[in-house]
Amino acid sequence: MTTTRQHSDELHLALYRKMFQIRRFEEEAARAYAQGKIGGFLHLYIGQEAVAVGAVASLQPTDYAITTYRDHGLALARGMTSRAAMAELFGKVTGCSKGLGGSMHFFDAEHNMLGGYGIVGGHVPLAVGTAFASKYREDGRVAIVFLGEGAVSIGDFHEGMSLASLWKLPIVIVVENNEYAMGTSLARTLSVEDVSLKAVGYGMARDRFFATHVLEVHDRIGEAIERARTTSEPTLVEVRTYRFRGHSMSDPGKYRTPDELEERKRKDPLMVSRAELEGKGHQEALQKIEAEIEAEIEDAIRFADESPEPGPELLEATTYKGAFAR
Amino acid sequence: MTVLRYREAVRAAMIEEMERDERVYLIGEEVGAYQGAYKVSEGMLERFGPKRVIDAPITESGFTGISIGAAMVGLRPIVEYMTWNFSAVAFDQILNNAAKIRQMSGGQLHVPIVLRAPNGSARQVGSQHSHAMEHFYAHVPGLKVLAPATPADAKGLLKAAIRDEDPVLFMESETLYNVKGEVPDDPDFIVPMGQARVAREGKDVSIIAYGRPVHVALEAAALLEKEGIDAEVVDLRSLRPLDEQALVRTVQKTHRAVLTYEGWPYGGVGGEIVDRIQRLAFDELDAPILRVTFRDVPMPYNAKLEQYVLPQPDRIADAVREVLYRKG
Numbered sequence: 113m114t115t116t117r118q119h120s121d122e123l124h125l126a127l128y129r130k131m132f133q134i135r136r137f138e139e140e141a142a143r144a145y146a147q148g149k150i151g152g153f154l155h156l157y158i159g160q161e162a163v164a165v166g167a168v169a170s171l172q173p174t175d176y177a178i179t180t181y182r183d184h185g186l187a188l189a190r191g192m193t194s195r196a197a198m199a200e201l202f203g204k205v206t207g208c209s210k211g212l213g214g215s216m217h218f219f220d221a222e223h224n225m226l227g228g229y230g231i232v233g234g235h236v237p238l239a240v241g242t243a244f245a246s247k248y249r250e251d252g253r254v255a256i257v258f259l260g261e262g263a264v265s266i267g268d269f270h271e272g273m274s275l276a277s278l279w280k281l282p283i284v285i286v287v288e289n290n291e292y293a294m295g296t297s298l299a300r301t302l303s304v305e306d307v308s309l310k311a312v313g314y315g316m317a318r319d320r321f322f323a324t325h326v327l328e329v330h331d332r333i334g335e336a337i338e339r340a341r342t343t344s345e346p347t348l349v350e351v352r353t354y355r356f357r358g359h360s361m362s363d364p365g366k367y368r369t370p371d372e373l374e375e376r377k378r379k380d381p382l383m384v385s386r387a388e389l390e391g392k393g394h395q396e397a398l399q400k401i402e403a404e405i406e407a408e409i410e411d412a413i414r415f416a417d418e419s420p421e422p423g424p425e426l427l428e429a430t431t432y433k434g435a436f437a438r
Numbered sequence: 439m440t441v442l443r444y445r446e447a448v449r450a451a452m453i454e455e456m457e458r459d460e461r462v463y464l465i466g467e468e469v470g471a472y473q474g475a476y477k478v479s480e481g482m483l484e485r486f487g488p489k490r491v492i493d494a495p496i497t498e499s500g501f502t503g504i505s506i507g508a509a510m511v512g513l514r515p516i517v518e519y520m521t522w523n524f525s526a527v528a529f530d531q532i533l534n535n536a537a538k539i540r541q542m543s544g545g546q547l548h549v550p551i552v553l554r555a556p557n558g559s560a561r562q563v564g565s566q567h568s569h570a571m572e573h574f575y576a577h578v579p580g581l582k583v584l585a586p587a588t589p590a591d592a593k594g595l596l597k598a599a600i601r602d603e604d605p606v607l608f609m610e611s612e613t614l615y616n617v618k619g620e621v622p623d624d625p626d627f628i629v630p631m632g633q634a635r636v637a638r639e640g641k642d643v644s645i646i647a648y649g650r651p652v653h654v655a656l657e658a659a660a661l662l663e664k665e666g667i668d669a670e671v672v673d674l675r676s677l678r679p680l681d682e683q684a685l686v687r688t689v690q691k692t693h694r695a696v697l698t699y700e701g702w703p704y705g706g707v708g709g710e711i712v713d714r715i716q717r718l719a720f721d722e723l724d725a726p727i728l729r730v731t732f733r734d735v736p737m738p739y740n741a742k743l744e745q746y747v748l749p750q751p752d753r754i755a756d757a758v759r760e761v762l763y764r765k766g
Contacts (some may be wrong), residue, residue, distance in 0.1 A: 136634060176511065208544065209543055209544035210544030211544075212541050212542065213543065217542040217543070219542065219547065220546075222545070226510060226547065227539070227542065227543060229534075231534050234530055234531065237499065237503020237531065238503050238504075238506055238535060240503070240504050240506035240507060241503060241508040241511075242510065244508050244513075245507070245513045246701075247513075248463070248489065249512075268499055268503060268530075271497040271499055271501075272500060274502050275504060278495065413697075417586060427541075429543040430540050430544065431540060431541055431579050431580050432580070432582075432604050433603040433604055434603075435632075435679070437631070437679040438631070438678070438680065
């Protein structure tokens with residue numbers, strides 16, 4: 113496997129570190145969920161890490177990023193600490209959203225990770241709004257929003273697309289097409305196979321590719337980010353990917369075959385990067401990264417376990433500023 | 439003081455705040471080139487240009503969500519719906535994003551946005567265009583809901599709303615837009631949220647209202663005066679936060695209360711007010727609290743039937759006689 117463009121191995125190793133961090137973070141989160149330490153929903157990003165990691169590597173730190181409820185990967189890619197992320201899953205006050213948001217609502221304002229959202233498609237206009245603010249203030253920031261292919265039939269996706277294109281807003285709309293909207297395959301939810309065609313009716317630029325390699329993701333989404341930054345034009349990018357785990361922890365996975373899953377796991381972009389970097393003689397660096405991440409995740413679990421829970425005094429204070437409006 | 443129509447008072451508040459703070463912009467259907475579906479934003483496009491007075495296509499959910507997103511990162515949008523009826527298609531944005539982002543983000547982000555539009559009945563516009571939407575929204579923690587009845591309150595409360603750090607929903611009325619009243623000229627004139635106003639002093643009974651029905655309540659009070667009944671009319675102005683001390687004060691004085699507002703009788707703002715009064719001033723009450731609302735049906739088009747469904751001065755007067763045990 114080779115990449116389309118020349119990149120330093122340092123960049124590739126840095127992206128591998130992020131992907132590996134997300135993978136190991138979520139594997140341990142799944143274990144903690146099974147132990148009853150995490151409640152509610154837990155939607156894992158395992159298999160899709162190259163999308164968030166490659167895309168974020170093309171952003172500036174001041175750019176805005178927003179995603180759906182499958183948000184751990186983007187948050188960690190943007191620079192949220194494993195501690196803040198794990199503590200949020202454990203519902204602790206040291207979590208990124210003080211334990212009030214949970215798995216689906218990771219926020220990190222410092223890193224311009226403006227949230228994970230639980231209503232499918234409802235976050236698309238929000239992201240377009242951050243691009244609107246950027247254009248209003250002429251501050252050169254770009255917005256990026258991630259959604260699943262299951263979100264492209266709902267109205268807010270289309271209203272967001274329509275207005276982003278009408279007002280020429282600097283945004284990249286990334287559809288992570290993992291082929292299943294929960295348990296319903298693409299063929300059963302869309303009248304076309306090519307999701308990027310949704311851009312055509314809005315006169316929007318589009319791109320479409322398989323996330324086979326993190327550097328490919330970096331380059332292709334990087335082109336769209338560059339378009340947004342230099343010409344203030346939006347792009348719809350369909351990135352074809354695959355999640356190795358269920359939609360959420362309660363998913364029995366009966367809608368796909370074990371063979372299909374095994375076939376896709378053989379193309380795991382994390383393993384592709386590892387094999388390529390190993391082939392280039394970076395065995396030692398890889399082992400160092402992996403050891404550091406293992407220690408980091410172990411520390412995050414311990415931190416989350418030992419952290420205090422949020423108290424009721426936080427509730428009114430995070431509903432309104434100042435006096436409660438009752 | 440200047441005499442302004444209600445629509446001019448709303449416009450004056452927007453203009454003053456947009457001149458004061460360049461983060462404030464106005465967005466909605468027909469707010470610019472058309473000069474506003476109800477002429478509220480007349481002249482504002484010429485004054486501020488298309489960057490800050492933005493005509494949106496018919497995408498209430500889209501431009502509401504976009505403005506919530508813009509507010510999250512520091513702008514202060516004013517969103518105009520042609521009427522509050524059309525906010526129903528943006529309900530998810532208001533409920534799940536505007537009202538929730540402060541908590542979901544652990545207090546890292548907030549949404550300083552104003553959503554405003556005419557609300558309630560508007561003379562024979564039928565069932566889909568006559569909703570009193572405040573009842574749906576006042577239920578939601580994270581939102582504030584205002585419903586001014588006079589030009590002065592419209593200006594002062596809208597300015598307070600625009601300067602607020604949380605989402606504020608501002609209920610105007612198509613049938614109030616031509617109402618005239620004296621309005622302070624001071625650019626820092628603000629009416630604080632959560633403070634009711636006594637629109638008419640009285641000692642025998644309290645008629646509690648907000649928005650357009652305040653004027654209906656005043657008509658009812660004039661009818662009752664001829665019978666020797668001295669009604670107090672309380673204009674709530676603000677539904678969330680709600681001035682419960684004003685409710686207690688007026689009931690301590692009159693010991694009887696009739697509520698009137700647009701919207702249906704099941705639950706809603708009226709149910710909330712009844713709860714507060716019985717809970718906070720139970721011993722003061724000499725009669726059950728009655729409510730005069732829309733009748734419990736969708737709004738019909740026929741003019742006579744519409745008037746039958748709407749709260750009327752005679753229905754309010756009947757309710758007052760009932761709580762005074764003077765009926766029949």
